[in-house]
Amino acid sequence: METKHDDTAYGRARVQDTPELEAYYKKLDSLGAGALWKVANDIEPWEPRPSSIPMLWKYDDLRSLVLKSAELVTPGEAGRRVVYLVNDKRKDVSAAVGWLYTGIQVTQPGESTPAHKHKAAALRFIMEGEGGYTVVDGNRITLEVNDFVITPNSTWHEHGVAEDGKTCIWQDGLDIPLVNALEANDYAVLDGNQELTAPENFSPLAYGGVGIVPADQEWNKPYSPLFKYSWKKVYPALLEAAKVHKGSPYDGILMQYTNPATGGHVMQTMGASMQLLRAGEHTKAHKHTGSFVYQCAKGKGYSIIGGKRFDWKERDIFCVPSWVYHEHVNLSDTEDACLFSFNDLPVITSLGLYQEKAHPDGHQTIE
Amino acid sequence: METKHDDTAYGRARVQDTPELEAYYKKLDSLGAGALWKVANDIEPWEPRPSSIPMLWKYDDLRSLVLKSAELVTPGEAGRRVVYLVNDKRKDVSAAVGWLYTGIQVTQPGESTPAHKHKAAALRFIMEGEGGYTVVDGNRITLEVNDFVITPNSTWHEHGVAEDGKTCIWQDGLDIPLVNALEANDYAVLDGNQELTAPENFSPLAYGGVGIVPADQEWNKPYSPLFKYSWKKVYPALLEAAKVHKGSPYDGILMQYTNPATGGHVMQTMGASMQLLRAGEHTKAHKHTGSFVYQCAKGKGYSIIGGKRFDWKERDIFCVPSWVYHEHVNLSDTEDACLFSFNDLPVITSLGLYQEKAHPDGHQTIE
Amino acid sequence: METKHDDTAYGRARVQDTPELEAYYKKLDSLGAGALWKVANDIEPWEPRPSSIPMLWKYDDLRSLVLKSAELVTPGEAGRRVVYLVNDKRKDVSAAVGWLYTGIQVTQPGESTPAHKHKAAALRFIMEGEGGYTVVDGNRITLEVNDFVITPNSTWHEHGVAEDGKTCIWQDGLDIPLVNALEANDYAVLDGNQELTAPENFSPLAYGGVGIVPADQEWNKPYSPLFKYSWKKVYPALLEAAKVHKGSPYDGILMQYTNPATGGHVMQTMGASMQLLRAGEHTKAHKHTGSFVYQCAKGKGYSIIGGKRFDWKERDIFCVPSWVYHEHVNLSDTEDACLFSFNDLPVITSLGLYQEKAHPDGHQTIE
Amino acid sequence: METKHDDTAYGRARVQDTPELEAYYKKLDSLGAGALWKVANDIEPWEPRPSSIPMLWKYDDLRSLVLKSAELVTPGEAGRRVVYLVNDKRKDVSAAVGWLYTGIQVTQPGESTPAHKHKAAALRFIMEGEGGYTVVDGNRITLEVNDFVITPNSTWHEHGVAEDGKTCIWQDGLDIPLVNALEANDYAVLDGNQELTAPENFSPLAYGGVGIVPADQEWNKPYSPLFKYSWKKVYPALLEAAKVHKGSPYDGILMQYTNPATGGHVMQTMGASMQLLRAGEHTKAHKHTGSFVYQCAKGKGYSIIGGKRFDWKERDIFCVPSWVYHEHVNLSDTEDACLFSFNDLPVITSLGLYQEKAHPDGHQTIE
Structure with a gap:
């Protein structure tokens, strides 16, 4: 049986400092060493310890600033014209939550970005506009609102909007902070544009069948x-599932985007989901390891994250850090609400680090 | 370098019988033994050796006989009321080709079969009727023409047609001959009907999303x-793929039914595909290991199999044995044609036995 | 709940022949078809149905005949100079049990076989002699008594005995019957000997470490x-395991030969094991799907297989068919006994066909 | 074709600050946002960027201090009595290199640690002493010098030295920094000692066979x-491999410790290897992603890491950060040298982040 969580009990470091020990620590320090018991209780917490805080970014606040960037810089100057969202506790690594980066990119009709690639993986969720496209590995793919698109690790990619399109805004998600932390990121720019190696929309047309x-x-x-x-x-698939599936107590009708060739996550380092909260649904609270960035794709509601209420409507973006309780509420009694999210679950699960805990009372008390 | 295929050359058994050897063989025989060189060239052929022949079963011939069975026997008496199709060379194992069984089952409104299960896997392809259903593992699933449905190895299953439906006819495919050959088949009958454990059509509604x-x-x-x-x-997915995919030279637009949880075959012992031959398409000839049973789901055309022409139209069934050259032709210049097929590829590939060879001339000469 | 096994009960085919039905059957037959209910109870047995019988081949009987083959034919004439062991019920497919072939090969000092390959997989277990070797995929490997060696599907291989060696006898195991049944076997002879691509014994020296x-x-x-x-x-590893491992009730200390790169079976179609029966050990009886060929590598004892007692000592070979009860007895009270065996478990398990049943009384009654 | 690595070229962020932009940045900052082009070139480096520096810890320096800790604190007070080694650039996360922790633990005869578990994985490499043991998941395992032992993520474990043993010193390796960074670590103390669930040394005796x-x-x-x-x-396996294996140009005879059940790494987050440098061997230089901690298990030599020479002999510990060139030299012309190492390769490869580059000149110039 486990003992209770008490740093003064047997099994934890409980050494009192003495002058002799202080001298000893100094000697260790001069040799690039230290006494484990000085740091053990700190580096071995009883439970997972998030470094981020829950945050919500209102699209009403950001949209005009995002559009303004189109007046201030060109994609050619900026590389990519993106306003990124940063967690108050993760400014040092430019992360929105945990080791995940997110930003909002704006592209005007006729503009395109330089073609590039990197060891960080990327994904996009389309927020506004018409005529947007991405070119991944020689495949040109057209984009519409609420489409989810991937540009995996080390694939050449570039984006743009057709001359006759309308200004496009999309959310980017990348694992740049993680890949930097793992000391593995790189970057390359292609001299010119990619050569198209397949007919337009080859990938979604050839691989977009059911089963x-x-x-x-x-x-x-x-x-x-x-x-x-x-x-x-x-969206129709969510509605079909909702007819028969009772859903998750914590997430409603939660569908994971999958790689049809494996049934697993879409990429090795980031996963993504779309979930539908039925009219009036209020899910139960739980917490788990793994970091999540959400965007409301449809409807309005709120989430209680770490005891705080965050109200959201279409296009708002918010995050749930690792091991923080969260629950979701659809504020409409007649319409469903949909939340897109991306996460680092492929990392957490492939390394054996996933764990989950239901809130003991079912729901949180709002602070 | 390989030597050429010659049974009189070094590397093959070339022993001449002598009276002394005859006496020796007799002695071996009395001990449950034999001389390998007596049988080696026979049991180690230069190339894969099919035991089946190509055959086609015309639905025009069979349909009335299938319907007649409904007058002659009840599902309760017959277990399942099925006319099975048997290869002229595989009557001993009741196989249509190789180790695959196929049959045509008829069920009238209000009828149902006993619930049962077996180690053999089963699949069905719907040919006619309305209101048909199958119950697999407690999931009741409604069936329409050209739907493909699986009842995997050791799942309880039963079938029927609603009172207000129309007589249903479907093709059954099973690996009974294989599982018998592997000495592993079994059978059980459920006392009564299965309890339904999910809402109707749970599986296709919950798992029928794209990606x-x-x-x-x-x-x-x-x-x-x-x-x-x-x-x-x-069918729409085939049409979408056909817009961008150049297709296989041997099969046109060939799509494999997959397990969305793995990207692999739908069951461990049988795979299935749907292929679309574009208007006027005449594919190239190749041969490979693995046995195939086809049903024409749409259109009309012919296949050349082992040098013989087999004309088919909607609902005709034919087979391609292992290692026999085959090519397909859509006889319409304006309409596409679709062929459903099921096969033993999961067996052949998981055991490392797949090989393939293009016809040296591109096409066969019809005998 | 399952009903009891009774062919006259609901859920089985119970149609009585009538003149009308006879006429119907004749018409079906003329179209390459039949009525399922005529054969259903036969092709869908209640339990797995083996086609082989248990047999034992005494080495005392066979050894002199095996050696005599060396006087009668050369490896060059015979391809391989092998006496094969054939099950009384599987003579049509030259199998010792199920779809497994086994034979005893003799090679004299200075002799070697032609280099060849085939889609059938092969393995060998060394019975007698000195200076034997095999060359697999360009790797020359020396062989000693009780060594187990593989020559996987489609690898070039050849065998021989050094000029200064002693006549070698080994058991061959192949899946020729299975690969023929699956219509996938092939054969090729190399023009000359293989070129050695690695130092002698590269494979066992480079890959023979523990963990x-x-x-x-x-x-x-x-x-x-x-x-x-x-x-x-x-053998030392078996002794080490026996110190701590309580063993299997049915098999004593049973160790599976594994692929160190996967932890799985050594080849895709055949597995192999070595088991140690402790002094005086009498295992319990069970049956399972899968066919097994055994050779006693050490000691003496007997097995009860399908209710019959088969006594064995070093070098005797016997078989256990699918779904036949078996139990093993070490007749020595002081020495351990070791049984080598090979099997088709990789086939049975990868196709989802494994099942197992303990004998209800623990032990069989000898008939 | 890739363009060359130049931050002033098209494809990189090249925006000049202006008063208008400064005001814009301020507004973004107030909303928890920023302009990507301000940080892009920094967070998207052209090549992987290590945060650690190469370091070597001499055992001659550390041994007396490690032993002294036994006078200063008890295992009960300290939790574990360990001197940990810390990279000058990773003091904030207590890592020796990258996200790997290492320490040197000393245990006196009759002492033992509290039983505990954590989501971080651990491994040990034995440096000195007799009678040491570890208990992992109820298995008590005895330890000798140069043995490598694992205590995987979330297994209960405890260590000690028998009353009649000699003071034991071993190196601990853990991924505590990584699991903390991923916000997934936890800790638990067992009330009392583990119950032994298997005979002593069950795991190495039952699973220590070859193949x-x-x-x-x-x-x-x-x-x-x-x-x-x-x-x-x-060690004998390394000698056997060295007889036939030409080895890696960068590492000599490099053998990876593997999970015999999968052929893969011993744990999900850390791998380990033992390598033998032949007498006089000087390997070539390369760099790759992934962090490594080495201990010299036998012999003496030096490594050139990032252009600096680090001399080592038995028990010295050193590290190689991600993407830093390194090459190894055995200084003896007659004896082999052996280097134990552990690493985060399972993380790097499972996330698709491995890359490798040979030094363009074969060897580095020492700074």
């Missing part, structure tokens, strides 16, 4: 061959 | 959680 | 990089 | 069932 994949092609890359997950296919 | 799966449920069974692949979703 | 493998080499073949499992390493 | 594993036991945990890798088995 069927092209039989004559071996896919052996560590990411999904389906680069775009169309809202016009995803 | 998304329910996130809150771990699926750990060795078969697809998607039990039904609806024609009304599959 | 360590060469870190700088990616092994991506579907079989073990360890080609030889030396008795001088295997 | 064989107990057949009657399913191992489904995400770490190796072999908890101890004995030097007395590992």
